[in-house]
Amino acid sequence: MGIYDNKSEPKVKLKFRFGFSKKKLKYPAILIVGLIAIVLAFFAVQTLMQPQAIMFSLSPNPLDLARNQTSLLTVDVFNVTGANAENAVLDVSAVASELFVITPESQSISTIEAGGRREYLFQIRPFNNQNPTAGVPAGDYKLQIILNVNGEKFTKEAILQIKRVS
Secondary structure, eight states: OOTTOOTTSOOOOOOOOOOOOHHHHHHHHHHHHHHHHHHHHHHHHHHHHSOOSEEEEEESSSEETTTOSOEEEEEEEEOOSSSOEEEEEEEEEESSGGGEEEESSEEEEEEEOTTOEEEEEEEEEEOOSSOTTTOOOSEEEEEEEEEEETTEEEEEEEEEEEEOOO
8 A cells, every 4th residue: 555545446457358259259250251252252253254265166966967967166266365366276176086077177367356256167077087988976076176376275175966867
C-alpha cells in the first residue's frame, strides 16, 4: 500500500483467455469455405469461356458405306495464342492410317490474326490399302487433328463411326 493508493478503487484482475468455442468458429469457417467455392467457380467458368484452338464436325457421322463413300471433316481453327500467327500448320491423320485416305492431309495457314478464326475442309474416304476388296470393317476410328501455331501444339481427336449394311 502506497501513500497514493486509493482504497475505494477495485483491483483489476486481468485474465487472458485464448480458448475458442466451436460456436464462435462456425461462422468464420462457413464464410471462408463460401469464398473459396466462389473463387473456384469463377476460375472454372473463366476456363470454359475461353475459345478452344480446334473445333470440328464430321458429316455424316456415322458414315454408312451403303449410302456414302466419304465423310467431310470441317475444322475451325482459332488463334488463342494472343499474337498474330504466321506459317501455322494444320494436320489431320487417322490413327489406323492404312484404312483411310484423307484429302488434304495438311493445310498451311499463312496468317491468322490474334483471336482470329479460319475454317478448313478435309475429305475422309475409307479405303483398305492392304486389302482393297475387303473394305473397311465397321467400327469406331480415331482421327487426330494437330495445329501448330506460334510454337504451340494443339491436338484434338475425332471419332468417325463406320457402319456397314450388308
